[in-house]
Amino acid sequence: MTAVTSGKAAGTMRREKISNANLLMFISICIFVIMYLAGIIIWGGGFRKPQQVFDILNNYAYLIIIGCALTIVMITGGIDISVAGIVALVSMVCVMFLKGKLWPVEGMSDGLRILLAACIAIGIGLLFGAVQGALVAYLDIQPFIITLAGMFFARGMITIVSVEPMQLTVQDEPGILDIIQHRIEIGFLGSLNKKGVMIPARMEIGVVIALVLLVAIAFMLRRSRIGRNFYAVGGNRQSALMLGIDVKKTRFIAHLISGLLAGIAGFVFMMHNVSGNATNATAGEMDAIASSIIGGTLLSGGVGNVIGTFFGVMILATIKLIVTASGLTKPWWQTITSGAMLALFILLQSVVLSRRGKKMTLPSWLKFKKE
Amino acid sequence: MDDGIVLTMRGIYKTFPGVKALQNVDFTLRKGEIHALMGENGAGKSTLIKVLTGVYEKDAGEICVDGIDGAVTIRSPQDAQEKGISTVYQEITLCPNLTVAENMYIGRDKSATVHWKKREQDADKLLKSLGIPARPKQQLGSCSLAVQQMVAIARAVDADCKVLILDEPTSSLDDHEVEMLFSLMRDLKSRGVGIIFVTHFLEQVYAVSDRITVLRNGELVGEFEVQNLPQVELVSKMMGKDLEGLSDLDKEGSANASEGEAFYEAKGLSSSEARPFDFRIAKGEVNGFTGLLGSGRSESVRAIFAADRITGGKILVEGKEKSITKPIHAMKAGIGYLPEDRKRDGIIADLSVRENIILALQVMKGFFHPMSRKEMEKFADEYIKTLEIKAASQDVPIKSLSGGNQQKVILARWLLTHPDYLILDEPTRGIDVGTKTEIQRLVLKLAEEGMSVTFISSEIEEMLRTCSRLIVMRDRKIVGELKGHELTQTNVMYTIAGGEKENAG
Numbered sequence: 036m037t038a039v040t041s042g043k044a045a046g047t048m049r050r051e052k053i054s055n056a057n058l059l060m061f062i063s064i065c066i067f068v069i070m071y072l073a074g075i076i077i078w079g080g081g082f083r084k085p086q087q088v089f090d091i092l093n094n095y096a097y098l099i100i101i102g103c104a105l106t107i108v109m110i111t112g113g114i115d116i117s118v119a120g121i122v123a124l125v126s127m128v129c130v131m132f133l134k135g136k137l138w139p140v141e142g143m144s145d146g147l148r149i150l151l152a153a154c155i156a157i158g159i160g161l162l163f164g165a166v167q168g169a170l171v172a173y174l175d176i177q178p179f180i181i182t183l184a185g186m187f188f189a190r191g192m193i194t195i196v197s198v199e200p201m202q203l204t205v206q207d208e209p210g211i212l213d214i215i216q217h218r219i220e221i222g223f224l225g226s227l228n229k230k231g232v233m234i235p236a237r238m239e240i241g242v243v244i245a246l247v248l249l250v251a252i253a254f255m256l257r258r259s260r261i262g263r264n265f266y267a268v269g270g271n272r273q274s275a276l277m278l279g280i281d282v283k284k285t286r287f288i289a290h291l292i293s294g295l296l297a298g299i300a301g302f303v304f305m306m307h308n309v310s311g312n313a314t315n316a317t318a319g320e321m322d323a324i325a326s327s328i329i330g331g332t333l334l335s336g337g338v339g340n341v342i343g344t345f346f347g348v349m350i351l352a353t354i355k356l357i358v359t360a361s362g363l364t365k366p367w368w369q370t371i372t373s374g375a376m377l378a379l380f381i382l383l384q385s386v387v388l389s390r391r392g393k394k395m396t397l398p399s400w401l402k403f404k405k406e
Numbered sequence: 407m408d409d410g411i412v413l414t415m416r417g418i419y420k421t422f423p424g425v426k427a428l429q430n431v432d433f434t435l436r437k438g439e440i441h442a443l444m445g446e447n448g449a450g451k452s453t454l455i456k457v458l459t460g461v462y463e464k465d466a467g468e469i470c471v472d473g474i475d476g477a478v479t480i481r482s483p484q485d486a487q488e489k490g491i492s493t494v495y496q497e498i499t500l501c502p503n504l505t506v507a508e509n510m511y512i513g514r515d516k517s518a519t520v521h522w523k524k525r526e527q528d529a530d531k532l533l534k535s536l537g538i539p540a541r542p543k544q545q546l547g548s549c550s551l552a553v554q555q556m557v558a559i560a561r562a563v564d565a566d567c568k569v570l571i572l573d574e575p576t577s578s579l580d581d582h583e584v585e586m587l588f589s590l591m592r593d594l595k596s597r598g599v600g601i602i603f604v605t606h607f608l609e610q611v612y613a614v615s616d617r618i619t620v621l622r623n624g625e626l627v628g629e630f631e632v633q634n635l636p637q638v639e640l641v642s643k644m645m646g647k648d649l650e651g652l653s654d655l656d657k658e659g660s661a662n663a664s665e666g667e668a669f670y671e672a673k674g675l676s677s678s679e680a681r682p683f684d685f686r687i688a689k690g691e692v693n694g695f696t697g698l699l700g701s702g703r704s705e706s707v708r709a710i711f712a713a714d715r716i717t718g719g720k721i722l723v724e725g726k727e728k729s730i731t732k733p734i735h736a737m738k739a740g741i742g743y744l745p746e747d748r749k750r751d752g753i754i755a756d757l758s759v760r761e762n763i764i765l766a767l768q769v770m771k772g773f774f775h776p777m778s779r780k781e782m783e784k785f786a787d788e789y790i791k792t793l794e795i796k797a798a799s800q801d802v803p804i805k806s807l808s809g810g811n812q813q814k815v816i817l818a819r820w821l822l823t824h825p826d827y828l829i830l831d832e833p834t835r836g837i838d839v840g841t842k843t844e845i846q847r848l849v850l851k852l853a854e855e856g857m858s859v860t861f862i863s864s865e866i867e868e869m870l871r872t873c874s875r876l877i878v879m880r881d882r883k884i885v886g887e888l889k890g891h892e893l894t895q896t897n898v899m900y901t902i903a904g905g906e907k908e909n910a911g
Contacts, residue, residue, distance in 0.1 A: 054545055258520050263504070267512050270501035277499035278561075279484045279513030337503035 059331025059384055060343035066380070067346045070353045078360040085224040086236045091352040093307060096241035097122055098351075100300035101319060102326040102344040103252050104293040109327055110256070111289040112269040112336025113171065113178040118297040119319030120189030121163050125156045125301025127193045127311030130201045133211055145210035153302055160298015161291065163189065168290030172283040178290070186320065193313045201311035215306040219243070241303035248296065252341045265289055269336030325377050326351055331384075350376075410437045411472065412568045412600040413458075413491070418467035420453055427453040428464075431626045433619055435569060435600040437472075440591060442603045442611040442632075445621035446644055446838035451604055454621065455571055459486045459493050472568055487514075492562030496574035498554045500561075502547030506533070506540045510561040532560055536590060552583030556590060563594060570594065571602045576610055577835055580864070588614050606838060607865070608637055620644055641839055666690065668722070669858045670710070670741070670827055675719030677709035681882050682719060685710065687827065687858045692849060694861040694869045697879035697902055703862055704746050706879065707829045710860070711736045711743035737770055742820035744813075746831040746862070752816045755805035759797050759815055760786040762804045766819045789818035794844070810841040817845070827858040834863060846872050866898050878902055 053061070074082035081087045092099075101118040108115040129152040131137050140148055167185050171178045205212055218237040225235040256262040264285045267275040276282050304316060328334065329350055330343025351373060358372045413435040420428040428450045435441050445451045456462045458469065460480035468477040471489050480486045483493070500509040507522075507529035515525075529542040538556045540549055546557065555575055562570055572591070576584045591601055591614055603615060611618060611632075618635060620627040620643045627643050635643075666688045676682040683706055687693055695703035708714050716731045723730075723739045730736045736743070745752050754762055763786045768777065786800040793814045797807055804812055813833055820828055830849065834842040849859050849872055863869050869876060870893050878886040878901040886901040 258522070260515065260518055260520060263508060263512055263520055266504060267501045267508075270503035271499075274499040274501050275513070277483060277495070278501070278509070279487060337501070 055388055056331050056338045056340060056343075058387065059338075060340060060346070062383065062387065063330050063343055063346045063350060063380075067350050067353065070350065070357065074353065074357055074360065078357070080360070082356075082360070084226040086226060086234075087356070089221075089224075089236050089238045089242070091349060091356070092242040092245070093237075093239045095348050095352050096239065096245040096307065097300040097304040097316070098319065098322055098326065099245040099345055099348050100248055100296050100303060101323040102330075102348050103249060103341045104296035104300070105320070105323040106327045106330070106332050106339050106341050106344045107252065107256070107265060107296075108178070108289050108293045109324075109332045109334060110265045110269045110336060110339045111286055112272065113286060113289065114324070114334075115167070115178065115182045115185075115290060115293045115297075116320040116324075117163060117167060117182040117185030117189060118293065118300070118323060119316040119321075120186035121160055121294065121297035122301040122304050122319055123311075123313065123315040123317075124189040124193050124196075125159050125298055126305035126308065126315055127196050127201065127313075128159065129156055129302060129305045130203055130309065130311035131196055133203055133208060134201065136197075136201075145208075145214060149211060149214055152305075156298045156302035156305075157295060158298070160294045160296070160301065162294070163297065164291040164294015165287075167294065168287040171290055172285075172287035190313060193311070197311060200313075203309040212309065215240070216309070239307060241306050244299065244303055248299065249341055249345055256340060261285065261288060266337055269338075271337070322348075322351060325373070329377065329380050350380075411435070412437050413472065414468075414470045415454075415458065416468045416470075418454065418457060418469075419465040420450075420457055420462060421465055426624050428457070428624050431467075431621065431624070432629075433626075434629065435602060436617075437568075437600055438595050438598045439616040440595055440601045440603050440614050442605065442615040442618045443621070444605075444611065444618055444640065444644055445627075446840050449621040449644070449838075450624040451621055452573070453624070455493070455573055455602070455604065458569075459483050459491060459571065484513075487565050487567075490566060490568040491571065492565050492567040492569070493571040493573060494555065494558045494562055494575055496577055498551065498558060500546055500554060500558055502545070502554075504546060505542065506544050506546055506549065506557050507542035509546050509557055510564060514565060529560075532564055533557075536560055536563070536593065538590070550583070552579045552586060555579070555587065559587075559590060559594075563599065567599065569600050569602065571604070573604045574606065575603075576605060576607060584610065608640065608839070611640075612637065644839060667725075669724060671722040672710065673720045673722075675709050675721065676717045677705070677712075677714040678717060679714045680705035680709040683709075683884050685877070687860060689826075689858055690853050690856045691875065692853045692859045692861060692873050693875040693877065694863070694873035695877050695879060696862070696866065696869050696898060701879040701902075702882035703879050704831055705882070707743070707831055707860055707862060711741055711829060713743065713745070734769065737766065737823065737825075740826035741829065742766070742823060742825035742827070743829045744816055744820060744831060744833050746835075753804050753812050756803050758801045759790070759795070759804050759807065760800040762815050763789055763800075763818045763822060767822045770823055785822055786818075789822060793818055793821075793848070810837040813837060813845070814841070817848075821852075825857065827860075828852065829860045829862075831862045832864065833861075834865075834868060842868070866895055870895065870898070 071082065101122060104118050105115060128137070132140070132152050132155060133148055135141070143151070163185055167181050170176050170181045203212060216239070218239055220235040220237055222235045225233050228234050256265065264275070264280050267278060267280055268282050268285045272282055275285075305311070308315065326347030327339060327344045328347070330339070330345070330347035332339025332344065354373050354376050355369045358369050411434060413433070415431065415433040418428050418431045431450065431454060433454065443451050443454070453462065457464045458480065460482045469480065470476070471478050471491065474489060478489060480489065480491070486493070501512075504512065507526045510529050510532070511525050526542040533540055533542065536556070538553065538560055540553050540557055546554060549557065559570070559572070575587060579587060591603070595601060603611070605611060615632050617629060617631055618640065619629045620640065622644060668686050669689045670685075670687050672683070672685045674682040674684065680702055685706070695706055697703045705714070709716065712730045712732050712735060721728050721730050728735070728739055730739060733743070754765070760782055764777065764782050767785070771777070783800065789795070790797065790800060795807075795811050795814045795818065797811060804815055807815065817833065834845055837845070846868065849861060853859055861869065861872055873893075875887065875889040876893060876898060877884055878888065878898065880902055888897055888901065
């Protein structure tokens with residue numbers, strides 16, 4: 036405090052202390068790197084191949100997108116647990132549509148059908164986002180309750196659309212599968228297979244979508260007016276109002292974007308899994324929340340960014356890989372370990388933050404900068 | 407509109423269900439003047455400000471702003487800002503998680519993207535020109551309260567404001583910070599900004615204001631030039647009666663008591679926030695901790711109540727050694743504590759007045775000994791009456807009460823537990839003069855009945871009036887103790903400022 040008030044002469048050139056949000060993100064990046072390096076050193080094998088990273092991305096592209104959705108809503112101080120439900124609903128509807136079971140699609144080209152499916156995905160997402168956003172922002176109902184209802188609604192709708200799980204198969208739709216399962220080959224990141232043949236690294240289109248969205252959202256949060264308004268509303272709603280921000284509209288838009296992203300994530304999920312099933316993306320919203328938190332987003336709002344969330348997803352995925360690699364193949368080991376890691380991680384965060392807050396110094400052996 | 411007048415309000419009326427908040431109030435603000443708006447709680451100051459800033463809609467009347475033809479209608483705070491009326495509220499209404507520069511421009515910039523560099527340069531220029539010691543890239547939350555307040559003012563000023571409303575801007579600042587704020591206000595005044603200054607601190611009004619408008623019970627008492635209105639007269643105008651008892655309270659009883667048997671004694675008491683200190687209070691004594699904000703006075707009394715983690719020391723209550731490491735221990739030993747920050751530590755905003763009053767007693771009894779509704783109502787009624795708490799009923803949530811009345815509710819909460827020793831940390835902050843005097847009288851009355859009281863206030867004058875012994879702190883250490891004839895304002899100032907007057911008496 037005293038340094039601030041007496042620092043009249045302090046120029047603007049002085050570097051500011053790293054903010055809490057960035058510190059948390061930095062921690063999560065470090066942990067990811069350490070975990071992955073540990074994977075390479077201890078288990079080697081798959082971890083050594085760049086394809087391993089692309090596998091994570093291919094499998095979790097949809098989680099990156101709904102992680103971003105959660106980050107946005109959490110920054111405004113809210114929560115959206117309907118996202119995974121929307122993902123599952125969208126993937127079911129899209130599969131049904133592409134199979135021609137919703138309405139006849141004869142005569143449409145494969146490309147047009149995929150385009151229409153994407154539009155349906157976005158439409159469903161926006162619809163959920165708009166309704167939930169309106170209820171949360173304008174009727175001021177708890178976002179947890181509203182989006183919980185949204186989640187039940189979405190999961191229920193899946194069974195109404197189709198009781199049976201649906202699968203897009205090569206037999207019925209070879210053209211479509213060809214397009215949506217297209218893999219981008221990256222030659223220089225390839226690896227040799229057992230026979231010594233160079234196999235290029237493969238990345239799905241969904242990953243490109245997820246990464247483009249990630250960059251766009253990072254830009255939006257940092258540089259756009261609405262993005263900054265999200266932070267202001269999450270930091271202190273009353274203050275934001277007094278600062279001339281339309282708080283209701285801001286919260287509405289946050290939920291709208293969240294719904295939109297969930298819709299897109301559903302489409303990406305469908306491209307990867309080509310199936311519709313009521314149990315798809317089960318508990319995905321929890322993974323998304325966990326990723327956001329690991330990446331440095333605070334549940335209390337006002338702090339966070341999506342780059343951190345990206346690394347949050349990578350950390351969760353790496354945990355699962357490591358658990359499997361160490362021979363604990365039973366599925367519950369993954370959840371137990373993820374849970375333990377999450378708890379440890381949050382503990383670490385709060386220790387770091389409270390040490391900063393109290394201006395206590397780290398033990399000398401941990402100090403990397405003189406205060 | 408006349409030259410030199412930036413704002414006129416004529417015949418303003420505002421009624422709430424059951425309350426005539428404003429009746430035919432006029433107000434005129436000139437260019438480049440600091441105009442104090444004075445009145446007790448409930449006089450209509452905040453209502454008038456809220457009408458002016460568009461939070462409330464007026465029932466009748468006319469508002470004219472310089473540069474706009476005819477009467478204006480102000481619909482919302484944003485609307486007011488666009489018309490040149492900016493407000494800085496008592497509670498800082500900025501976002502602590504954003505940077506200083508962002509807080510100055512967010513919500514005003516209408517372009518879709520943010521130009522950080524330009525924003526930070528603009529902010530830097532403005533902060534420098536106003537002499538505000540903050541850096542644009544700094545997180546607001548890392549600034550001191552005073553600097554945050556100044557950033558809020560900078561934001562208001564930059565919005566091309568003609569009228570700047572400062573609503574109790576000094577209530578959480580220490581003397582040095584207040585001085586910084588005043589020089590900023592004078593600077594703005596010389597630039598032609600009309601400033602409406604709402605405060606409870608009389609001395610501050612005389613330090614910076616040019617003119618004073620006094621309201622009472624929603625009606626205009628009058629507008630006065632500062633030099634034509636002596637302080638005593640101002641108080642009597644606010645109260646609507648002559649206040650003979652304001653300056654001399656009888657504290658002889660307490661002074662005699664200080665020699666008597668000790669109720670509480672601490673040796674080397676320390677907590678996570680307070681350095682080790684010795685302390686003693688006699689039965690029926692009123693003493694006080696004084697010192698600048700941050701000198702450790704609140705931390706010390708918090709240690710006595712064990713509100714922070716206790717790290718050492720020996721405690722004697724009525725001569726017997728006791729271990730007090732948790733607030734409940736302190737309460738059981740007969741100690742009550744009225745915290746400094748009533749919003750954070752004191753009131754439970756959504757609970758009713760009755761529940762807030764009952765709270766401490768219920769904790770003392772333990773939750774497995776519930777009180778009957780009747781009993782609770784009886785207690786609540788009794789204290790609402792004795793302390794003259796103004797509440798529609800004991801069922802209304804405490805947050806609907808005015809600051810002074812909330813404070814009385816918390817006081818009632820502790821009185822109900824019949825403590826032997828009551829610690830009051832800034833009980834009169836943000837409270838009007840009338841209630842202040844009431845609380846001071848009450849303190850002395852309690853002392854007469856044998857209760858020991860430790861009193862903390864930022865206003866030295868108030869401390870001198872109520873306490874018979876002052877413990878002076880500086881830089882988290884006790885640097886002196888004053889009693890009897892030593893209790894003068896100069897002596898206290900001298901001790902705070904650095905004279906090492908170790909227990910001179």
